[in-house]
Amino acid sequence: MTGQIIATYGAALSLLIGAGFITVGVIGLLKFNDPMTRLHAPTKVGTIGIGMLLLASLLHSFAIGESSMHELLIMAFLFVTAPVSANFIAKVNIHRRACLPPPEPSHDETWSTLDSPEGDPEIASAKGSEA
Structure with a gap:
């Protein structure tokens, strides 16, 4: 097996894992009724689901012989900003008393x-x- 075939299989696996996490996140967002429990589902989608889709794009670009580092920059930005924004959303819900107090x-x-x-x-x- 060549590196190109392994990268293609890795990209396909990453796409499946990412799509699975996004599907579970969407179902969780629709099913949960409390703002704080709703917040949990999209944060997992944002970090793991989209991260796996970006990894698939990175693997595909290396499989076809082009180097693309944009995906790494997007992943770094996503992994830094997603927890901060989730924390701000949670604090707003607490201060608005839209959920149970801590x-x-x-x-x-x-x-x-x-x-x-x-x-x-x-x-x-x-x-x-x-x-």
Whole structure:
């Protein structure tokens, strides 16, 4: 087997895996009813599904003898920006109270919650000393 045939089989396998993840992500987006659970399905599609499609494109371009690095740049951009945008969408849903609030922390009242820092005596005394 030549490298071109192996790359073609690899591209076909990557296309199948990517299409499978995209299909599952679309079904999850349609079936889930809560905004936070809906957010989970497209983030997996964005990273794994589209990443596999881009890998298939990269393998195909190398199989036909052309080098293309655009796919690597797109993958790098996608893998850097997708988690950040998902985090922002989740925070907006939490602050709009469109979903269940995060669980109460065990030790600190203001850590990672929507409580105001006025309830924390250490923060209130620090603000009082700054004024």
